[in-house]
Amino acid sequence: MESRGISKAVIGRLPRYYRYLGELNEAGVERISSSDLSKKMHVTASQIRQDLNNFGGFGQQGYGYNVKYLRTEIGKILGLDQSxxxxxxxxxxxxxxxxxxxxxxxxxxxxxxxxxxxxxxxxxxxxxxxxxxxxxxxxxxxxxxxxxxxxxxxxxxxxxxxxxxxxxxxxxxxxxxxxxxxxxxxxxxxxxxxxxxxxxxxxxxxxxxxxxxxx
Amino acid sequence: MESRGISKAVIGRLPRYYRYLGELNEAGVERISSSDLSKKMHVTASQIRQDLNNFGGFGQQGYGYNVKYLRTEIGKILGLDQSxxxxxxxxxxxxxxxxxxxxxxxxxxxxxxxxxxxxxxxxxxxxxxxxxxxxxxxxxxxxxxxxxxxxxxxxxxxxxxxxxxxxxxxxxxxxxxxxxxxxxxxxxxxxxxxxxxxxxxxxxxxxxxxxxxxx
DNA sequence: TAGATTGTTAATCGATTAACAATC
DNA sequence: TAGATTGTTAATCGATTAACAATC
Structure with missing residues (x-):
């Protein structure tokens, strides 16, 4: 999990991604593309992909992102897997x-x-x-x-x-x-x-x- | 009071200026330079001057800013003079x-x-x-x-x-x-x-x- | 007047958006 | 395979910092 020198702007957006992914997960959505997520969140798809790629490639070409997996990974980045x-x-x-x-x-x-x-x-x-x-x-x-x-x-x-x-x-x-x-x-x-x-x-x-x- | 198109970043800093100017005012400080304020607030003097000049020239060359006056003006910009x-x-x-x-x-x-x-x-x-x-x-x-x-x-x-x-x-x-x-x-x-x-x-x-x- | 410090322009830096080749 | 969509590079945009002439 590469992490040095991530800008505050990016970090500041992670909790919001985490929140939306949680809602999608609860709604039973399994996968989502950066484009669809960008419409929901009123940000650009480009920004979503750039933000996530600061931490690794969580998606898959032609498929998008697995909601549950991506949420878990963002949770780890935020340290929510620790007490x-x-x-x-x-x-x-x-x-x-x-x-x-x-x-x-x-x-x-x-x-x-x-x-x-x-x-x-x-x-x-x-x-x-x-x-x-x-x-x-x-x-x-x-x-x-x-x-x-x-x-x-x-x-x-x-x-x-x-x-x-x-x-x-x-x-x-x-x-x-x-x-x-x-x-x-x-x-x-x-x-x-x-x-x-x-x-x-x-x-x-x-x-x-x-x-x-x-x- | 010119105001269109001021960036969110600038607006977001105004309450903090207001707070520091309030503290200075209570401490009886009458005037302060962007340089001294920058040291107190851990920002650059340049940023302070740029931020303020979005709204007008509140300072005076060779003198700096009058604390009470600047605080009042920022208060007006923030709408704190209205109920x-x-x-x-x-x-x-x-x-x-x-x-x-x-x-x-x-x-x-x-x-x-x-x-x-x-x-x-x-x-x-x-x-x-x-x-x-x-x-x-x-x-x-x-x-x-x-x-x-x-x-x-x-x-x-x-x-x-x-x-x-x-x-x-x-x-x-x-x-x-x-x-x-x-x-x-x-x-x-x-x-x-x-x-x-x-x-x-x-x-x-x-x-x-x-x-x-x-x- | 000389010194200090602003207001403002120019230079730099960083963040966002666009574009597209890679690939599932 | 063809279509979809990522990961990533390049282009643009905006914000911050530096510099300095204007001026109190």
């Missing part, structure tokens, strides 16, 4: 929302702990996992071989907590705090900035209103 | 998390309603807004001049609900369902696919492990 232990830090609504996503477990993300500073939440159980206080975090990180920490805490606490995580050897942070984390470059950070997303939406509404003179 | 009425559909953890983001209101996003199918949630109040049942949705959409609907419902319901939204003239959908929405092209859709984001994280962990032989 990753995960903790959630911040048990507010967002943290609890993440904890409740059943499909995470299906893709190999195993929730090993939920932490918060609020004593009222202590012991509340979500998906069989009791919410713990922050003073237990380091022990869990050290003993449970945690790969991923989801940070669903206010930005004011994010730097402090991410330092604790890094000190305890966390490999990757899924960051929902409204701030960038400047961490050693061997720590992988994937940020979800919800307010950035909403601002893009706002931008598009504003442009639309300008074009249609509703403003 | 948008919004509803949340799906009052699970994620919907409630969005409802509780205080900063949305600060940026002009005004929550006018929260809807769910679960009768147990009926009447529960979040940020002064009672959760209502779905049968009241159309009335609210028609009477309250709603611009934005945040969709925090399972993907199985997303298509059905988005049809209702479109029928009632919604302008923009902030989509958290794990599916793409194929709607008329005058409806703006901004999707947040959390599972896609987690898969990208997983990809990077996997690559990292391969490189470091932990696999």
């Amino acid at each position: 990753h232990n995960m903790v959630i830090i911040g048990a507010g609504n967002l943290g609890q929302a993440l904890a409740n996503y059943a499909s995470f477990a299906r893709n190999g993300f195993i929730l090993k702990g939920i932490f918060d500073v609020n004593p009222e939440l202590k012991g509340k159980v979500i998906r069989d996992i009791p919410i713990r206080m922050m003073d237990e975090l380091e022990t869990v990180l050290q003993e449970e071989n945690i790969d991923i920490a989801a940070l669903t805490i206010p930005k004011t606490k994010a730097v402090e907590v991410s330092d604790i995580l890094v000190r305890n050897g966390i490999k990757a942070i899924w960051n929902f705090a409204h701030t960038d984390l400047n961490l050693p470059k061997d720590v992988i950070v994937e940020s979800v900035h919800l307010s950035d997303s909403l601002m893009k939406l706002s931008y598009n509404i504003t442009r639309y209103k300008e074009e249609h003179g509703e403003d | 948008h009425n919004m509803v949340i559909i799906g009052a699970g953890n994620l919907g409630q998390a969005l409802a509780n983001y205080a900063s949305f209101a600060r940026n002009g996003f005004i929550l006018k309603g929260i809807f769910d199918v679960n009768p147990e949630l009926k009447g529960k109040v979040i940020r002064d807004i009672p959760i209502r049942m779905m049968d009241e949705l159309e009335t609210v959409l028609q009477e309250e001049n709603i611009d934005i609907a945040a969709l925090t419902i399972p993907k199985t319901k997303a298509v059905e609900v988005s049809d209702i939204l479109v029928r009632n003239g919604i302008k923009a959908i902030w989509n958290f369902a794990h599916t793409d929405l194929n709607l008329p092209k005058d409806v703006i859709v901004e999707s947040v696919h959390l599972s896609d984001s987690l898969m990208k994280l997983s990809y990077n962990i996997t690559r990292y492990k391969e490189e470091h032989g932990e696999d």
Whole structure:
């Protein structure tokens, strides 16, 4: 599985391919051509073939791609065939929302702990996992071989907590705090900035209103 | 404010500029050069100047950019100086998390309603807004001049609900369902696919492990 | 004025699309 | 075999970076 130097643009499209292939598979579709898939996904067939060929030749001339096989292979590329232990830090609504996503477990993300500073939440159980206080975090990180920490805490606490995580050897942070984390470059950070997303939406509404003179 | 044909890449960076300028402003910084900002944000100064000059000359030679002024102007470009009425559909953890983001209101996003199918949630109040049942949705959409609907419902319901939204003239959908929405092209859709984001994280962990032989 | 820094043009780089020979 | 469709090379397009004249 050749993988060095794949562009972020390509990686960013893989989950979407994986999703569409999953839907096709559930619908009982056995094979699909890049051309048919391109119509479904509103991208070019050329892009699909180029993207996939970064990782190997998954198709067959004259036939197309086997849906189940291609999906499995993309899953492997994304590392979904392996399991990753995960903790959630911040048990507010967002943290609890993440904890409740059943499909995470299906893709190999195993929730090993939920932490918060609020004593009222202590012991509340979500998906069989009791919410713990922050003073237990380091022990869990050290003993449970945690790969991923989801940070669903206010930005004011994010730097402090991410330092604790890094000190305890966390490999990757899924960051929902409204701030960038400047961490050693061997720590992988994937940020979800919800307010950035909403601002893009706002931008598009504003442009639309300008074009249609509703403003 | 010239705006036609600005690339998505540029738009996607504006919220981040806005965020950094906000932090600088709060820290009492009055002016900043593209060079200094580039170091803070880990981008090139050239990119900052190019990005901003899509919208006009906000700086001054020999001086740089006035932080407060530039922030305000980017806010206007993003439409944050206007208010948008919004509803949340799906009052699970994620919907409630969005409802509780205080900063949305600060940026002009005004929550006018929260809807769910679960009768147990009926009447529960979040940020002064009672959760209502779905049968009241159309009335609210028609009477309250709603611009934005945040969709925090399972993907199985997303298509059905988005049809209702479109029928009632919604302008923009902030989509958290794990599916793409194929709607008329005058409806703006901004999707947040959390599972896609987690898969990208997983990809990077996997690559990292391969490189470091932990696999 | 001299120094600093922008706005903007030109050069480079990378990503997307098109085309087609290879091959199932 | 003939038809279909991939894998891959080449062409195009767009985005990023570099350079520098304009100007505060």
